[in-house]
Amino acid sequence: MSVWDWSVFFHNLVNPTILSGLWTTIWLTLLTLALAIMLGALVALVGRIDHLLTRGFYQGYVAFFRATPPLVQLVFLYSALPQMGIRLSVVEAAIIGLMLSESPYVAEIVRSSLSAVPVAQWEASKAIGMRPVTIMRWIIFPQALRIAVPPLGNEFVRQLKNTSLVSVISMTELFRATDNLTQANFRVLEALSVATIYYLGATTIWTLLQNAFERRNSRWFADAGKVETQPLAKTAAA
Amino acid sequence: MAAGLYNANAFLQLRDVVKHYGTYVALKGVSLSVEKGQAVALIGPSGSGKSTLLRCINTLETISSGTIKVGDEEIGAETTASGRRQHSAKVLARQREDIGMVFQSFNLFPHMTALENVTSGPRLVRGHPASAAHKKGMELLHRVGLGDKAGSFPRQLSGGQQQRVAIARALAMEPKIMLFDEPTSALDPETVQEVLNVIREVRDTGMTMLIATHEMDFARHVSDRAIFMEAGHIVEQGVSSKVLFSPETERCRRFLAGLTGSVKGAAFSCAPQ
Numbered sequence: 036m037s038v039w040d041w042s043v044f045f046h047n048l049v050n051p052t053i054l055s056g057l058w059t060t061i062w063l064t065l066l067t068l069a070l071a072i073m074l075g076a077l078v079a080l081v082g083r084i085d086h087l088l089t090r091g092f093y094q095g096y097v098a099f100f101r102a103t104p105p106l107v108q109l110v111f112l113y114s115a116l117p118q119m120g121i122r123l124s125v126v127e128a129a130i131i132g133l134m135l136s137e138s139p140y141v142a143e144i145v146r147s148s149l150s151a152v153p154v155a156q157w158e159a160s161k162a163i164g165m166r167p168v169t170i171m172r173w174i175i176f177p178q179a180l181r182i183a184v185p186p187l188g189n190e191f192v193r194q195l196k197n198t199s200l201v202s203v204i205s206m207t208e209l210f211r212a213t214d215n216l217t218q219a220n221f222r223v224l225e226a227l228s229v230a231t232i233y234y235l236g237a238t239t240i241w242t243l244l245q246n247a248f249e250r251r252n253s254r255w256f257a258d259a260g261k262v263e264t265q266p267l268a269k270t271a272a273a
Numbered sequence: 274m275a276a277g278l279y280n281a282n283a284f285l286q287l288r289d290v291v292k293h294y295g296t297y298v299a300l301k302g303v304s305l306s307v308e309k310g311q312a313v314a315l316i317g318p319s320g321s322g323k324s325t326l327l328r329c330i331n332t333l334e335t336i337s338s339g340t341i342k343v344g345d346e347e348i349g350a351e352t353t354a355s356g357r358r359q360h361s362a363k364v365l366a367r368q369r370e371d372i373g374m375v376f377q378s379f380n381l382f383p384h385m386t387a388l389e390n391v392t393s394g395p396r397l398v399r400g401h402p403a404s405a406a407h408k409k410g411m412e413l414l415h416r417v418g419l420g421d422k423a424g425s426f427p428r429q430l431s432g433g434q435q436q437r438v439a440i441a442r443a444l445a446m447e448p449k450i451m452l453f454d455e456p457t458s459a460l461d462p463e464t465v466q467e468v469l470n471v472i473r474e475v476r477d478t479g480m481t482m483l484i485a486t487h488e489m490d491f492a493r494h495v496s497d498r499a500i501f502m503e504a505g506h507i508v509e510q511g512v513s514s515k516v517l518f519s520p521e522t523e524r525c526r527r528f529l530a531g532l533t534g535s536v537k538g539a540a541f542s543c544a545p546q
Contacts, residue, residue: 174393
């Protein structure tokens with residue numbers, strides 16, 4: 036058996052099992068991250084309510100789900116819950132597990148982004164007569180979003196990689212699809228190289244999208260290091 | 274001393290307003306009144322309570338005791354037989370609509386253009402349609418001399434320009450009274466004048482206003498009355514020509530003399546331009 040077989044490599048590249056695994060990885064990442072953002076934002080908003088119980092809930096939630104490994108959470112949901120009479124399908128356990136394990140990170144990002152917007156912005160909005168919900172939606176949220184996007188982009192990359200964990204509960208995503216293939220032909224190097232390329236490709240496309248979004252979202256904000264005080268028109272003319 | 278100047282029929286009335294921060298007492302029983310259409314200058318050293326007083330009137334701070342009234346309405350809370358009861362967020366928001374506030378640090382919304390900043394109140398608070406808010410916003414920007422900056426973001430504007438947008442933003446809500454919290458203290462000396470000119474124009478429309486400022490020449494020219502505060506007390510108040518030119522109290526005299534000394538050579542003209 037030769038060290039590297041190009042034909043196996045190219046076959047793997049377009050292998051339907053691998054491509055369908057790639058698709059599973061992508062939708063699983065997007066879906067669970069979207070759910071984690073909703074759940075995390077909700078938890079963060081509850082945590083902002085200035086009350087002993089809500090703050091305690093927030094601290095406890097973040098501590099619990101951040102302190103336990105996502106792999107353990109997944110196996111717990113799929114294999115331990117049935118003992119209590121709760122049976123989740125592989126897909127259900129995968130979605131819930133990846134959502135829960137990611138949510139405390141999102142909650143922390145949302146919490147810190149919201150509190151990074153200066154208090155003076157709240158005061159200026161209140162002074163005009165805006166109500167709290169209006170202030171949050173139109174004044175605080177857009178500014179917090181700009182702060183939250185780079186770390187949330189990191190979470191996408193992390194989540195994409197974490198989807199490989201659901202292979203343990205037998206969900207056929209990119210890694211398990213690749214691994215299955217090697218059981219048949221024992222060409223592990225070519226198979227995992229293909230998986231690596233697809234993971235790399237997905238994160239690269241994401242990074243490009245995120246950069247474009249950040250540029251658009253930051254029109255109004257001076258980039259670090261090139262703070263402008265002059266009107267743009269003058270800068271352009273110079 | 275100040276009792277004679279308290280007028281129960283005045284437009285803005287503060288009676289025995291006390292504000293604590295923990296054990297620190299920022300306002301130690303302040304009573305004053307402002308008539309409709311009057312401009313009142315609030316002077317005094319840093320930490321004397323000028324900003325706190327303005328923030329209490331706009332309910333950004335909750336007063337510990339006393340009453341504040343604008344027109345016939347008690348601001349921030351209602352005093353009943355059983356004590357003070359804080360207004361709901363909804364009522365506070367409605368009351369603030371009538372009380373315009375301009376901050377030392379401008380506090381424009383950085384993600385909105387100058388025009389969007391000015392129309393934010395009419396659109397987000399009053400629910401005015403974009404076209405109407407836009408038209409009025411442009412009028413206000415022209416009024417403060419920034420008609421050509423409608424599409425600029427705050428970071429593209431100088432401090433003086435930002436403050437003028439902030440004034441237009443407050444005026445867009447058609448407030449009954451305007452509060453200026455050291456509006457020129459954060460500005461470069463060369464942009465101070467443009468902001469003072471705008472404030473003077475607002476004053477000329479008959480707006481009732483309360484201005485905390487260190488610009489004594491400006492205060493002398495623009496205000497009808499002046500209030501000198503120190504350490505949370507009103508030390509002296511009266512007509513500007515008296516308080517700002519020949520104050521009764523030794524403390525106010527020393528304060529004004531100190532200021533004159535420090536700004537000698539940097540005199541600016543208050544002549545209308």
